[in-house]
Amino acid sequence: MEFNFQFDWQAAIDSLPFLLKGLPYTLLISFAGLAIGFVVGIVFGLMRIGPTRWLRWPAVVYVEVFRGTPVLVQVLFIFYGLPTLLGGPINALTAGIAAIALNAGAYISEIVRGGVQSIERGQREAGLSLGLSPPQTFRYIIWPQALRRMIPALGNQGIVSIKDTSLFSVIGVGELVRQGQVYIANTFTALEVYFMIALLYLAITLSLSLALSLLERKGLVG
Amino acid sequence: MNDTVTRHDAAQTAEASPIVRLDKVNKHFGNLHVMQEIDLSVAHGEVVVIIGASGSGKSTLIRCVNGLEPFQSGRIEVDGKTLMPNGASGKSLQAVRTEVGMVFQQFNLFPHLSIRDNVTLAPRKVRGMTRQQADATADKLLERVGISDQADKYPTQLSGGQQQRVALARALAMEPRLMLFDEPTSALDPEMIGEVLDAMRELANDGMTMMIVTHEMGFAREVADRVVFVHDGQIVEQGPPDQLFDHPQHERTQAFLSRVLKH
Numbered sequence: 001m002e003f004n005f006q007f008d009w010q011a012a013i014d015s016l017p018f019l020l021k022g023l024p025y026t027l028l029i030s031f032a033g034l035a036i037g038f039v040v041g042i043v044f045g046l047m048r049i050g051p052t053r054w055l056r057w058p059a060v061v062y063v064e065v066f067r068g069t070p071v072l073v074q075v076l077f078i079f080y081g082l083p084t085l086l087g088g089p090i091n092a093l094t095a096g097i098a099a100i101a102l103n104a105g106a107y108i109s110e111i112v113r114g115g116v117q118s119i120e121r122g123q124r125e126a127g128l129s130l131g132l133s134p135p136q137t138f139r140y141i142i143w144p145q146a147l148r149r150m151i152p153a154l155g156n157q158g159i160v161s162i163k164d165t166s167l168f169s170v171i172g173v174g175e176l177v178r179q180g181q182v183y184i185a186n187t188f189t190a191l192e193v194y195f196m197i198a199l200l201y202l203a204i205t206l207s208l209s210l211a212l213s214l215l216e217r218k219g220l221v222g
Numbered sequence: 223m224n225d226t227v228t229r230h231d232a233a234q235t236a237e238a239s240p241i242v243r244l245d246k247v248n249k250h251f252g253n254l255h256v257m258q259e260i261d262l263s264v265a266h267g268e269v270v271v272i273i274g275a276s277g278s279g280k281s282t283l284i285r286c287v288n289g290l291e292p293f294q295s296g297r298i299e300v301d302g303k304t305l306m307p308n309g310a311s312g313k314s315l316q317a318v319r320t321e322v323g324m325v326f327q328q329f330n331l332f333p334h335l336s337i338r339d340n341v342t343l344a345p346r347k348v349r350g351m352t353r354q355q356a357d358a359t360a361d362k363l364l365e366r367v368g369i370s371d372q373a374d375k376y377p378t379q380l381s382g383g384q385q386q387r388v389a390l391a392r393a394l395a396m397e398p399r400l401m402l403f404d405e406p407t408s409a410l411d412p413e414m415i416g417e418v419l420d421a422m423r424e425l426a427n428d429g430m431t432m433m434i435v436t437h438e439m440g441f442a443r444e445v446a447d448r449v450v451f452v453h454d455g456q457i458v459e460q461g462p463p464d465q466l467f468d469h470p471q472h473e474r475t476q477a478f479l480s481r482v483l484k485h
Contacts (some may be wrong), residue, residue: 120330122326122328122330123330125326126330126389128289129319129323129324129326129393129402130319130323130343130344130392130393131316131344131348131396132343132344132347136347136348141332141343144334145332145333145334148334
């Protein structure tokens with residue numbers, strides 16, 4: 001057997017078709033998880049600052065639990081632990097999406113809370129003084145401004161969550177890292193394959209950064 | 223046509239019932255008794271200027287009139303609707319706010335909306351006006367306050383004085399029966415105070431009922447039908463501007479005026 005200490009570009013390129021089979025899973029878990037997490041985050045973030053007092057503590061508990069435990073433990077709990085409670089197996093893809101949704105949701109609810117609370121009190125007063133109802137004031141005045149301020153933090157969270165999906169190779173979802181591990185097991189080209197995987201993650205996260213900065217710039221002009 | 227009918231009715235009932243009546247209103251901030259047994263009535267078409275030192279409770283007083291501040295006891299009647307203590311006003315709260323306009327010290331324009339949309343938002347969402355109707359009204363009002371060529375800009379592109387005139391147009395777009403002004407010129411550069419006061423003067427001359435909190439004593443003397451002096455959460459003295467400014471009866475009023483009129 002011959003050892004090659006050079007970076008083998010051909011081996012890197014050869015691995016791409018196999019690795020790219022994992023890309024849809026990485027993207028699906030990331031974006032489905034983040035989309036659900038965004039909704040979850042809005043709901044819990046608003047519960048935390050809403051007028052209804054008894055809705056606040058469930059929101060606090062949710063945030064502390066899912067922000068305070070590792071996403072790896074969360075997905076292991078969902079995939080291996082929950083079936084014992086539910087009496088049936090959970091699809092690995094579903095478990096991954098659920099873990100991202102719940103974990104990102106906890107962080108996003110704090111982003112939502114901070115964004116909404118950062119809007120000056122006078123904005124709400126001006127809306128109410130014009131006869132808008134409190135929900136209308138929120139929808140037309142507070143929320144659009146808060147959302148714009150939340151974009152950088154949401155971008156951060158998106159990038160973190162995309163990278164977190166790499167952990168889900170442990171439950172056997174055929175995402176990028178899992179595909180890489182399978183490929184390396186046959187070819188022993190760890191250097192080239194992990195390099196390519198890193199590039200693929202970078203391509204996803206840079207696209208997201210670019211999209212968000214365009215959105216932000218457009219938003220600032222109005 | 224509708225407008226003239228309501229104005230006529232208003233004129234007829236003006237004598238009988240004031241548009242605003244505060245009845246033994248009390249408000250506490252913790253241990254601080256910021257409004258003490260406040261009784262105050264404002265007639266239709268009357269311009270009432272409220273003066274007093276910082277922290278005297280004068281801003282709190284007018285913010286109670288449209289329910290931005292809750293109060294703990296007493297009652298406030300605005301145009302036939304009643305605001306109750308401790309936020310228990312129910313539906314009448316929004317009804318009052320729909321009929322009462324307010325201009326704030328910090329303008330509080332909506333920075334994410336164009337000048338025109340700042341003015342049309344409430345007429346569209348609360349009055350159910352079409353965009354076309356609301357735009358037409360907005361353009362008329364913006365012309366009236368001298369901002370007609372800026373309708374497509376955003377608030378931050380305007381000077382403070384212009385922003386405050388837009389805020390006035392925004393409030394007027396709801397065709398309010400009463401206008402509240404909470405130190406409308408206090409955040410302005412000196413050279414911009416005049417343009418805002420001019421717009422307010424014009425509004426007063428048109429017969430709008432106004433409650434104004436201000437430190438502009440010259441303006442108060444000129445425009446007010448009545449001046450109310452507030453000290454430590456109490457109405458100490460009130461009367462026509464000539465009487466209050468030239469012959470204040472109470473020593474608190476005398477002390478306050480000697481301080482603010484000196485320079």
